[in-house]
Amino acid sequence: MSSPQPVRIGVIGGGLMGRELAVVCGRWQQLIDHPCVPAVVAVADPNPAAREWFSRIATVETLTDDWRALADDPSIDVLYIAVPHNLHEEIYVAAAQAGKDFLGEKPFGIDLAAAQNIVAAIESSDAFVRVSSEFPFFPGALRAFDYVASGALGDVLDVRSSFCHSSDIDRTKGINWKRRIETCGEIGVMGDLGVHVAHVPVRLGFEPETVYAMLDDVVTERPGPDGKPVRCDTWDNALLALRVPTEPVADARRFSMLWETRRIAPGQMNSWAFEALGMDGGVRFTTRQSHVFQRFARRDGEQVWEEVQPGHSSAWPVVTGGIFEFGFLDALLQMWASYFAERVGELGGRFGTATPREALDAHRVFAAALRSNVSGRAELVS
Numbered sequence: 001m002s003s004p005q006p007v008r009i010g011v012i013g014g015g016l017m018g019r020e021l022a023v024v025c026g027r028w029q030q031l032i033d034h035p036c037v038p039a040v041v042a043v044a045d046p047n048p049a050a051r052e053w054f055s056r057i058a059t060v061e062t063l064t065d066d067w068r069a070l071a072d073d074p075s076i077d078v079l080y081i082a083v084p085h086n087l088h089e090e091i092y093v094a095a096a097q098a099g100k101d102f103l104g105e106k107p108f109g110i111d112l113a114a115a116q117n118i119v120a121a122i123e124s125s126d127a128f129v130r131v132s133s134e135f136p137f138f139p140g141a142l143r144a145f146d147y148v149a150s151g152a153l154g155d156v157l158d159v160r161s162s163f164c165h166s167s168d169i170d171r172t173k174g175i176n177w178k179r180r181i182e183t184c185g186e187i188g189v190m191g192d193l194g195v196h197v198a199h200v201p202v203r204l205g206f207e208p209e210t211v212y213a214m215l216d217d218v219v220t221e222r223p224g225p226d227g228k229p230v231r232c233d234t235w236d237n238a239l240l241a242l243r244v245p246t247e248p249v250a251d252a253r254r255f256s257m258l259w260e261t262r263r264i265a266p267g268q269m270n271s272w273a274f275e276a277l278g279m280d281g282g283v284r285f286t287t288r289q290s291h292v293f294q295r296f297a298r299r300d301g302e303q304v305w306e307e308v309q310p311g312h313s314s315a316w317p318v319v320t321g322g323i324f325e326f327g328f329l330d331a332l333l334q335m336w337a338s339y340f341a342e343r344v345g346e347l348g349g350r351f352g353t354a355t356p357r358e359a360l361d362a363h364r365v366f367a368a369a370l371r372s373n374v375s376g377r378a379e380l381v382s
Contacts, residue, residue, distance in 0.1 A: 002035075004034060004035055004036055004037045005035060005036045005037070005344060006036075006037050006038075006039070007036050007037065007038040007039070007077045007078055007340060008038075008039060008041045008042075008075060008076050008077045008078070009021070009025070009038050009039065009040045009041060009042075009076070009077070009078050009079070009080060010040075010041065010042040010043070010044070010062075010070035010071075010073065010076040010078070010079050010080070011040055011042070011043045011044070011054075011070075011079075011080050011082070012044045012045075012067045012070055012071075012079055012080070012081045012082070012083060012091060013044075013045060013080075013081060013082035013083040013105075014043045014044070014045035014047070014050035014051055014053065014054060015045075015050060015082060017080075017082045017105065017132070018043065018045075018050075018054075018080065018082050019053060019054075020329070020332055021040060021080055021332075021336070022040045022054065022057050022060075023329065024329070024332050024333050024336055025038050025039055025040055025059070027329070027333055028333075029319075030318045030319055030320065030333065031316055031317070031318055031333070031337055032316075032317040032318060032319060033317070034316060034337055034340070034341065035340070035341060035344050035346045036340040036341070036343075036344060038078070038336070038340060039059040040054070040057055040059055040060055041059055041060060041061050041062065041075075041076065042060065042061060042062035042063075042064070042069075042070050042073065042076060043060060043062070043063050043064075044064050044065065044066060044067040044069060044070050045065065046065045048065075051063040051064075051065070067083075067091055068094070071091070071094055071095050071098050071100055072098065076100070077101065078100075078101045078102060078103070078340075078343070079095055079100055079101070079102035079103075080102065080103050080104075081095065081102055081103070081104045081105065082104075082105045082132075083105070084177045084178075084183045084184070085107060085109070085110040085183065085184050085185045085191055086110050086182065086183045086184075086185070088104065088105075088107075088108060088109045088110060088114060088118065089109050089110065089114040089117055089118055092104055092108070092109075092118045092121070092122075092129075093117060093118055093121040095127065096118070096121040096122045096124075096125040096127045096129065097121060097125060098127075099125055099126055099127050100127055101127050101128040101129065101343060102127065102129055103129070103130050103131070103132060103336075103339050103353070104129065104130075104131060104132065105131075105132050106131055106132060106133065106191070106192075106194070106195035106196070106354075106359060107185070107187070107190070107191040107192075107194060107195055107359060107362065107363060107366070108131055108195075108356060108359035108360070108363070109363065110184075110185035110191070111185055111186065111187065111363070111367070112363045112364060112366070112367040115359060115360050115363040116360065116363075118356065119356045119357065119359075119360050122356050123356075128342075128343045129356055130339050130342070130352075130353040130354060130355060130356070131195060131353065131354035131355065131356060131358065131359045132195075132335070132353075132354070133195050133196055133199040133335070133353065133354040134328075134331040134332050134334070134335040135163070135196055135199075135272040135287060135331060136199055136200050136203075136274075136351065137314070137315060137330075137331040137334035137335050137338070137351065138285070138287060138290055138326055138331050139310040139311065139312065139313045139314060139326055140285040140290060140291075140292060140293035140308075140310050141200070141272075141274060141285050141293075142310075142313075142314075142315060142351055143283075143285070143293050143308070143310050143313075144200075144274055144276070144283045144284065144285040144293050145200055145203070145204070145274075145351065147281070147283045147295065148204055148276050148283060149204060152278075152280065152281045152283075153276055153277070153278025153279070153280060153281050153282065153283075154278045154279040154280025154281065155246075155253075155278055155279040155280075156206075156244075156246065156255045156276065156277075156278045157255055157256075157277045157278055157279065158255060158256050158257070158258075158275075158276070158277045159201055159206060159244070159255070159256075159257040159258070159275070159276045159277075160257070160258045160260070160273070160274070160275045160276075161197040161198070161200060161201050161257075161258070161259055161260070161273070161274050161275075162197055162258070162259070162260035162261070162262075162271075162272070162273045162274075163193045163196040163197050163260070163261055163262075163271070163272045163273075164260065164261070164262040164265035164268040164271050164273075165262070165263060165265060165268055165269060165270040165271065166263075166264060166265050166266060166267070166268050166269065167263055167270075168218075168219060168236055168263040168264050169264050169266060171219055171222070172223060173222060173223075174222060174223050174224070174225070175222040175223065175224050175230045175232060178192055178234070179222060179232045179233075179234055180231075180232070180233060180234065181233050181234055184234050185234075186234075186370060187235070187366040187367075187369070187370065188215070188217075188234030188235030188236070188238070189234065189235050189236060189237060189238050189261045189262065189263050190235065190238050190240075190261055190366040190369065191366070192261070192263070193261040193262075193263075194238075194259070194261055194362055194365075194366055195354060195358075195359055195362050196261075196272060197259045197260065197261055197272075198259065198358065198359075198361070198362035198365065199354045199358060200274050201257060201259075202358045202361050202362065203354075203358065206244050206257060207244065207245075207361070207381075208242035208243065208244055208257065208365055208381045209242075209243050209244065209245050209254065209380065209381060210242065210243045210368075210378040210379065210380055210381065211240050211241070211242050211365055211368045211369050211372055211378060211379060211381055212240070212241040212242075212372050212377070212378040212379075213238065213239075213240050213241075213368075213369035213370070213372040213373045214238070214239040214240075214241075214373075215235045215237070215238050215369070215370075215373045216235065216236055216237040216238075217232075217233070217234070217235055217236055218236045218237065218264050219232055219236060219264070220232055220233070236262070236263050236264045237261070237262040237263065237264055237265070238259075238260070238261045238262070238369065239258065239259075239260050240258065240259040240260070240365065240369050241256065241257075241258060241378075242256070242257040242258070242259065242365070242381075243255075243256065243257075243378070244256075244257050259365070268288075270287070271286055271287055271288045272286070272287045273285065273286035273287070273288070274286075277296065281295065281296055281297055282295065282296030282305075283295050283296065284296075287328075290325070290326060290327070291309055291325045291326070292307050292308060292309050292310075293307075293308055293310065294306065294307050294308070295308060311323055311324070312324045312325065312326050312330075314326070314330065314334050315334050315337070315338060315350045315351050316334055316337040316338070316341065316350065318330075318333075335353055338350060338351065338352055338353045339353045364381050364382065365381050368380065368381045368382065
């Protein structure tokens with residue numbers, strides 16, 4: 001193998017996930033024979049405290065409050081952009097027009113129109129761009145994806161994809177940008193969590209034709225910075241019932257698919273799950289039991305769910321032994337390994353990071369869900 005290619009990263013938005021990326025880069029030697037070696041070298045954030053955290057990272061050379069300084073810096077190879085949804089369109093379009101490669105946080109725009117403008121800018125540039133979505137990189141999730149992609153389900157009956165946590169179950173939690181339409185978007189929780197549930201079904205080619213939405217704004221006020229109540233006007237929970245044609249013809253059979261995103265899900269800490277059932281088989285995986293996935297089969301007249309421990313069998317090989325269990329930071333490492341490998345044309349047949357087109361497809365579903373919530377009936381996904 002030739003010497004790995006160094007990649008200089010600029011982080012726009014120095015919050016939690018920007019810090020996680022710095023940690024991932026520090027673990028990079030865990031990967032075996034990866035073609036790249038990334039390092040965070042610059043951070044832009046308007047918050048001095050957010051910038052200051054990165055002063056402990058030895059590779060960081062630049063700390064600034066101006067994101068344009070990173071987008072215009074020719075010495076920076078890749079941007080990681082993790083900012084509120086209302087800033088996506090401006091920054092993502094500017095990065096694409098500058099020809100800067102980047103990985104951006106979901107949902108890729110505050111609404112469908114913004115997403116369309118972002119994707120158009122990307123596709124008219126030579127920038128290599130992908131969308132953050134790490135949960136499908138758990139070994140059990142990868143095995144579930146491969147199982148469905150192999151055709152083992154037979155005729156598909158039902159698909160369910162969900163991401164549920166309980167971060168907002170505390171009514172005294174203060175207001176933040178994800179809980180306001182002006183910064184998060186009218187799609188609310190679907191914008192915050194929706195690409196996570198869309199990534200695998202859309203990658204499998206399950207394209208929804210209609211959606212019936214059940215949206216719920218549970219906590220309508222939260223404490224502001226001064227402790228006084230502030231309007232909390234985004235959707236907390238969303239359950240989308242989708243109909244998916246089995247083939248692109250008018251009289252095709254349609255199967256059911258559910259996408260579930262919840263910020264208020266009692267009993268769930270931070271759980272991503274995927275399940276698919278068919279006439280010949282089935283599979284399911286959840287990060288609540290991340291060390292196993294389950295397969296369904298009929299044997300000798302009996303219906304059997306069997307449990308499989310995939311071990312530490314990641315998409316990109318690592319030095320970690322196969323008997324050890326896999327965690328969230330491992331999934332982040334694998335997502336970034338996928339992004340950088342694909343960027344230099346060395347992904348091979350491995351699972352790839354979510355694409356801008358996949359994020360746009362998800363946005364079309366979310367826009368139709370908003371229409372459904374108003375009309376009270378299923379709406380076409382246009």
